[in-house]
Amino acid sequence: MxxxxxxxxxxxxxxxxxxxxxxxxxxxxxxxxxxxxxxxxxxxxxxxxxxDQTPQKIANCLKALQPFNLSKTEKLMLINTPPTTPLEIQLLVEESEEKLTEEQVQQILDILAEYFPFIVPEKIKVEENSN
Structure with a gap:
């Protein structure tokens, strides 16, 4: 072939x-x-x-992810294996530490949870300095 x-x-x-x-x-x-x-x-x-996905949920999720300037491949990986932790996003998004803030990572997790409610994202724990 x-x-x-x-x-x-x-x-x-x-x-x-x-x-x-x-x-x-x-x-x-x-x-x-x-x-x-x-x-x-x-x-x-x-x-x-x-x-558990539908074409409409996938299309809406992709629209919601547009502001994050992710590549087509990164979006595909997020759809295929929706991450539930910031670490998983680090593994799926190339140079995520430079491209995304912690807030943006949480927003992506929240978007994925909104369109694919069968996943439960882990909230980012922000440590406060007591200085």
Whole structure:
């Protein structure tokens, strides 16, 4: 098999899940390796947060994330595996310490929790100096 255009599109886990469900439900039954791959991938994705996502929630979440100047890849990772802690955002957003303040990190966590209520974000604990 030859890859014609490697960057034609990047799909979210939600989009892959929906596509594989259509394949599974189609009249034409696939045999062999494709059926196994479809089955195993569906089984995996049905246990991830994407099972509770909707196209509308994803679109609204992406609009809400616009002010943070995140790359398409960073947004995709936030949608696919919504972080619940500032540390997870650090791991998903390149150079997050330079790009985002603690307040912005908390705002991102709150946005993700608003559109994907099945995740519960951890609040950032701000230590106060008693000097």
């Amino acid at each position: 030859e890859i014609i255009n490697a960057n034609a599109a990047t799909l979210s886990n939600f989009e892959v899940l929906k596509h594989l469900q259509k394949i599974k439900d189609s009249k034409r039954k696939h045999k062999g390796q494709l059926a196994t791959i479809t089955y195993e991938t569906l089984r995996y994705l049905e246990e991830t947060p994407c099972k």
